[in-house]
Amino acid sequence: MADVSLEWNDDFQPDSNGDLLLVDGDDEVRQRLERRLFTAEKGYVWHPSYGAGLPQKIGSVYSVEEIKSIVASQLALEASVAPSPPAQLTVSQADGGIVTISILYWDAKTGTSVSFEITS
Secondary structure, eight states: OOEEOOOTTSOOOBOTTSSBOEEOHHHHHHHHHHHHHHSOTTOSTTOTTOOOOGGGGTTSOOOHHHHHHHHHHHHTTOTTBOSSSOOEEEEEEOTTSOEEEEEEEEBTTTOOEEEEEEEO
């Protein structure tokens, strides 16, 4: 089922008819995963377990394994991410402190692999 498209740190976009742009499939799942990873911990009063709060962790000292653990625990909560095979996460840090998180997971409905990166 399609949902309204909303990229993180962006605004709603109109489609060619002037309606709100919709998204489905892999892009919808990516948007949901980004929202989950970027939403502050306990940021939703009615859903205190929702959100990893990655932006609030910038400047803190976290090991690669701690970051992987945070991301993996949040991915496990998304119904669209297949539990098996487990998601593959790569965390790397470049000079200057730029952290890149590469995520490869399998879609729970189609079984196809999907990947995307987050850089901060």
